[in-house]
Amino acid sequence: MRSLVIVAALALALLSILTGCAADTTPRLTFATHMSVNPGNETVVVGEVRNAGYIHMRSLGALDGVLQIRDAGGALVACAAVPEFTAAVQPGGSDFPLHWQGRLEPGSYELTWGAPAYGAVRSSFALVEGENGLRLQRGTTARLQATSGLTTCEATRSQPSGQAQ
Incomplete structure (x- = not known):
């Protein structure tokens, strides 16, 4: 009888582990930025989204990403x-x-740079003559958890000479 209880307990533990693994259907995205200054003295930012999870993002779908740049004040x-x-992102891949x-x-x-549903990355930087x-x-970089602070572009000077593609 005791061995039957142990087997049942192990079976339940194994079932809960397998159920937990199968339940991971949400993509886990991380964000990175690549920055430079071009010959025309314009700041260039390329935003990267990495799929750090196990779920293949099969469709292009909504990202609701936002880039915000704030001055020292x-x-x-x-x-x-x-x-x-702009592309489907496989586990371990980037867009x-x-x-x-x-x-x-x-x-x-x-x-x-990030998306409210997935988190963001915050980087400090300086432009020096x-x-x-x-x-x-480049200064410090910190990863942020899912946040509602990145919801709109309410800039008074949005996209200077700039392009968001």
């Missing part, structure tokens, strides 16, 4: 909405749905 100086993925460029004055900035134009200095 916290004022929103650039904002770009990225409504959809690059954000391509933004625009003129920013020399100074310190904070960039946030150099002999040959502006130079990019």
Whole structure:
């Protein structure tokens, strides 16, 4: 009788483990940015979305991504909405749905790139005047959990000379 109870308990434990594995149907996305200053002294941001989960994102579907750039005083100086993925993203794969460029004055900035449902990445950077134009200095980067802080582009100066694709 005791061995029957042990077998039943092990079977239930195994069943709960297998059920937990099968229940992971939500994609786990992470975000990264690639930044540079082009020869025209425009800041260039490429936003990357990585599928860090086990679920293949079969359709392009909604991303509801947002790029926000704030100056040292916290004022929103650039904002770009990225409504959809540009490619299906397999586990371990990436998509690059954000391509933004625009003129920013020399100074310190904070960039946030992500999607409310999945989280975001926040990076600080500075643009410094150099002999040959502006130079990019990267600061700290932090990962943010799913957040409602990235919902709209309410910038007073949105997308300077810029393009969000």
